[in-house]
Amino acid sequence: MSSIQQELVNIVGEDYASDRREELFTYSKDLGTSQPLWPEYVVAPKTTDELQAVVRLANETKTPIVPLGGGLTLAGLALPQKGGIIIDLKRMDKILEVNEQGRYIVVEAGISHGKITSYLKKNHPNLMHSEPGAPPAATVGGNLAIHGQGDLAHPYGFNTDMVNGLEVVLPTGDIARFGSCAVGSGWYTMHPLPDIGLFLGWNGATGIITKVSLKLYPCKKFRENNMFVVENEEFVPDVLFEISHLGMAEDLIATSSEIPPMMNRLHYISIINTGDSEEELEFKRHMTFDVQLAKYIRSGVGGIVSLYDERTRPQVSKSADWKKGGGFEYVGAIVPVSFYPECYRRGSEISGRHFIPYTVLGRVIGSCHSMMFSWSYAFNRADDATVKHARDALHETDELVMEINGTIWKPAIFGQKLMLERMDPGALRLMKEVKKILDPNGIMNPGNWEVD
Known part of the structure; x- marks a missing residue:
């Protein structure tokens, strides 16, 4: 047993530290197209004290x-680019506080979104948080480290906009808190303290988030998915603008895909409306279709496809594995809503060149302030040729995002390099200085957001 492995065992116990190859294999790959990258150790701390000790050892x-x-x-952001220790945070999953009147929840960052949803449904049914549209196992800390978005993006913004406070273990092993919790005033706000935006969106390259206070929102009793369809992609931005103007939808997504055939070359706009009574839902339907979208219906531009109860919240990650080979990866971009038509056309062309049925999706963020647009590429894990096609398509799409003046969302290493090449020199210098001050030994997820 190596000295590092022995020290890890001393910190967390023999069951939660390993250098055995069969266990490291699990951590050498993710669900996307990235080539396997092997860690030398994996450790799963249970407490902040244990995590601090691991970071100090590193x-x-x-x-x-x-x-x-x-x-x-999916993008290889938690693969060990330079070996070392994978720190699996999923054991740090406690719910620490729920303030119902203040509408916030304080959790450990390794908790899954599914666990939060289940807990709130059982104990605080009038409250909800923003789910990222990923499988329920997605964690709060991981979502914040990539500037995640979720099903309350319209109208509330990115999930990182919903943070009231953070506790972070720095690369030295020290702890820092940010927000009202930093002055012992509770976990209810990030304002009006000085902004120290050093950890959200950094992929863990500046520190490890351990505790988070998230804003909660009213959870209505009833939810329904109202589907509106248009054939011409040029109308999608206008329709989304009209719906967002009402300020009634809980979630707003436009999507088109080659499979199933009924969706091919059509654009389905999912309008999630909620209410505490049938009368409230009926009013929202009336305002949406009889008032705001009436001109599109009368002119034949678009029409109502369906109105149905939405018992579960949408998981956009379910929409793309048409190869049935167990794999898909996507490029996300934060773009103006007006970019939807070009993103759809150019993305479907890239899919066609690589023999992949196209799947595109745009989720409105804010009141049409921007959109998370994604291009998904399915592949068969057992077929290297389809994996290569997907990887090439992903790289082409990263380049497309830069060409149309978008911003790549949760970029893999290839996309990070494209963004760094275009980064403002002053921002680059500051990123480099921040990294040097916080992480002088360069141990934190090296390879991510590296500034030469």
Whole structure:
């Protein structure tokens, strides 16, 4: 047993630290197209104290560390680019506080979104948080590390906009808190303290989030999915603008896909309306279709496809594995809503060149302030040719995002390099200085957001 492995065992116990190859294999790959990258150790701390001890050990030995949440980013962001220690945070999953009147919840960052949803449904049915549209195993910390978005993006914004406070273990092993919790005033706001935006969106390259306060929102008793369809993609931005103007929808998504055939070359706009009574839902339907979208219906531009109860909240990650080979990966982009038509056309062309049925989706963020647009590429894990086609399509799409002046969302290493090449020189210098100050030994998820 190596000295590092023995020290990890001393910290967390023999059951939660390993250097055995059969267990490291699980952590050497994710669900996307990235080539396997092997860690030398994996450790699963249960407490902040244990996590601090692991980080201090890594800092002293200059061993790279990679924090891991649910492992669902698909883009290789939690693969060990330079070996070292994978820190699996899923045992740090406590719910610490729920303030019903203040509408916030304080949790450990390794908790899954599914666990939060289940807990709130059982104990606080009038409250909900923003789910990322990923499988329920996706973790809070992992979602924040990539500037995640979720099903309350319209009208509330990114999930990182819903943070009231953070506790972070720094690369030195020290703890820092941000928000009202930093001055001992509780976990209810990030304002009006000085902004220290050093951890959200950094993929764990500056520190490891351990505790989070998230805003909660009213959870209505009834939910329904109202589907509106248009044939011409040029009308999608206008329709989304009209619906968002009402300010009534809980979620707003436009999608088109080659499979199933009924969706091919059509654009389905999912309008999630909620209410505490049938009368409230009926009013929202009336305002949406009889008032706001009436001109599109009368002119034949679009029409209502269906109105049905939506018992579960939408998981957009379910929409793309048409190869039935167990794999898909996507490029996400944050773009203006007006970019939807070009994104759809160019994306379907890339899919066609690589023999992949196209699947595109745009989720409105804010009141049409922007859109998370994604291009999904399915592949068969047992067929190297389809994996290569998907990987090439992903790289083409990263380049497309830069060409149309979008911003790549949760970019893999290839996409990060494209963005860094275009980054403002002043921002690059500041990123480099921040990394140097916080992580002088370069141990935190090295390879991610590396500035030469």
